Amino acid sequence: MKKDIAIFLLLIVLCAIVTALNPRFLSPANLQNTARLIGAFGIFSLGLGLVIITGGIDLSVGSSFALLGVLLSMMLTEWHLAWPLAVVAIVGLAALLGAVHGLLITRLRLQPFVVTLCGLLVYRGLARFIADDETKGFGDAAGFRTLQQLMTGSFFGVPTPFVAMALIGAVMWVVLHRSVYGRHLFATGRNEVASRFSGIDVRRVIVSAYVILGVLTGISAIIFAFYTNSISPSSHGSFFELYGIAAAVLGGCSLRGGEGSIVGILLGTTLLQVLQNLVNLLGIPSSLNFAVMGGVILVGVVGDQILQRRAARVVATG
């Protein structure tokens, strides 16, 4: 909880500085743009955070976006599937991939890094093969305009991806912080062996975390596909998993597992998107984009570490 407050303060300070330098930061158009991106990145970051809490990792998210995006385009524009069916198929396939990752990790005792690194390579290759290395798009969206409007539209002025993220975030908050399953997730991440001996079905907990990430990746994939409106299989979503990992780490998740919070992950996502936004709004050269992001993440993590040590010392001496 304390971690959440620290990153929240960092976010507020950053927003205040940007607003002072360029008041257009708070203009409705900019808030909508940024909220849309926060939604799109936030949804899969929640899933990635969950996996990280169990002590795992997923490097294949970005490649999955390319594969799922290409398939979505083909389902809708070439095979002419009804859009609800296509959505179910995409989310279902994503969940299936997540389940495969989880099973490989729990049944064959493979390391999550290795399994999902293979996923990163395989899905990117498959996306390019299926698409024949051609960019896939949605044309005039004939037959699935409802889906396009849903994904790119707004709900009372709030972009739908942000609304979706808020709803999913609320459900995930209950799941992670107020349910037995959530307790099991944390316990598994903190000490897998001890959890197993205390009667938790560790394997099922881990597989389920990857399946949840799969579902959320599927939803994000659809949002990203309609955001860019074209999917270039060789570059679509490249390195997006790193945004999710960075958001989770910024939000207080430990890569060793067992720590993290939903609010933290969402704040982390927001901070990352605000950082990219400010680069453009303040006219900072684009070349510094990644440097700014890396710098602020480092500041956040270092600050957090210092606060924790101080807290530990207070407890020790007090």
Add this chain to the structure above:
Amino acid sequence: MRLKTAVALTCAAVLVLAGCNRKGSSTHTLAFITNNASDFWTIARKGTEKADAERADITVEFRLGDGTAAGQKRIVEDLLAKGVDGIAISPVDPANQTAMLDDAAQRTLVFTHDSDAPASKRECYVGTDNVAAGRQAGELIKSVLPQGGKIMLFVGQIDARNAQERLQGIKETIAGTTIQLLDVRTDDTDRVRAKANVAETLVAHPDVSALVGLWSYNGPAILNAVRDANKIGQVPIITFDEEDETLTGVKSGAIAGTVVQQPFEFGYQAMTLMAKVLAGDRSGIPSSRQVFIPTRVLRQNDVDEFRKKLTELRGR
């Protein structure tokens, strides 16, 4: 999918066999190496295939690069080991690939296409004059902004040579006018960032009077962001290349014009010229050792005809 693959494999086998029968062992094998995988190269491939079909003395191998210099080096080494008679390559990083190109040039005929490496020992370059393409874009910008105004440029990486040259062409053309270049925003070929860059530019500079996309995907990215901001028609857009959405945008008038290259001619002319050189005819190589394939400007009325041709070339 499985049926499609089977059919494709059978066709490929038949073609290979037919090719073997048609061409004797005296044919030259020429390789065409791209920098990465994109629609652009699908069209260039058709050009190489046309040259292959027309000339009995060559067989063309088409290789897609992976966007890295290391990947290209591996491809070149494989081809040299196989003993190809000529390599046409679009170097990813010309300045630092000179040694690799020189090494290959000692062992086989080397051409550059699409992106030149003038410092290397390559025999000839076949491709776009990007400075001239930039000037064409500059003229488009001047035509939509007769009163002058502020423009913003978007590109994947500004250190890429073609980006530099297009920028130079644009700068030359608008020099001395009241058109002011605000900045160049880059996105590292991430389309999500590309679109966000445009959306954020519209917020940060409400007075921006034209948006210019230097790489192919910047066209759709600008178009989508401007549409989301409900500013179609208010902010003129100038783009490069011919992505589907870009063409649709030009047709509808949302994009003022796009400067297109002719990748088909890259493939066709590079292969044909190499075949001639190998046959002892060097008359096609100018003293500048650069064969420029002109770029053309597409406006609203040119789209239908261009699209028809493109569909034929892509074979869809």
